[in-house]
Amino acid sequence: MGIAIHPSILSADFTNLQRDLEAISTADAAHVDVMDNHFVPNLTLGLPIVERIVEVCPVPVDAHLMIADPDRWAPAYAEAGAASVTFHAEAAAAPVRLARELRRLGARAALALRPATPIEPFVDLLPELDMILVMTVEPGFGGQSFIDATLGKIARARAAIDASGLEVRLQIDGGVSRSTIERAAEAGADVFVAGSAVYGADDIAGEIAALRALGAAACGH
């Protein structure tokens, strides 16, 4: 399947969002962080803005929901046209039911794990999922440092996915840059979210290309 680069618009200029979406047209998807000030101590944007982003975005929308009660709120993001909808394992009451509902609505279903949440209890859910997101920072803010202690979990998630024989993507999110992407790719990640590294670059398309090249070269699968 190859690797994918998903710039996070958390680091975009929200007053020039359409311009900053056009700027990532060479990426594989736009990562949109929805935060509700309950599940995480930060507030970003919600459904009406995601609906509009889907309409103007030149690439598919990857919605990362850092919200309480995703069982109630996540399906609307699939209905809005997000290509994938990621909800947190720590917040979902019925993850299998929710993943099935997201798929029924035409989105890819993804399960996110905070840095301290183990992968093992969720391995049996892989057939219900299109992607696992291993958070490599504590969710809530952009610009944090990559947590190296998550590399073991990335490797264990990769082993579980490979053993399953399923086409489940393994995304990481937080602190991804030219200096961290190779070790995450070596550990087994294949979808890389990068906010500050992409939008902080003078040449956004060049940064996406550089991350893609480094990740692809280090990717062992």
Ligand SMILES: O=C(CO)[C@H](O)[C@H](O)COP(=O)(O)O
């Ligand atoms: O989910 C997130 C934070 O909770 C963001 O997607 C992530 O932090 C991206 O920002 P950066 O690449 O600057 O770390």
Ligand SMILES: [Fe+2]
């Ligand atoms: Fe995110």
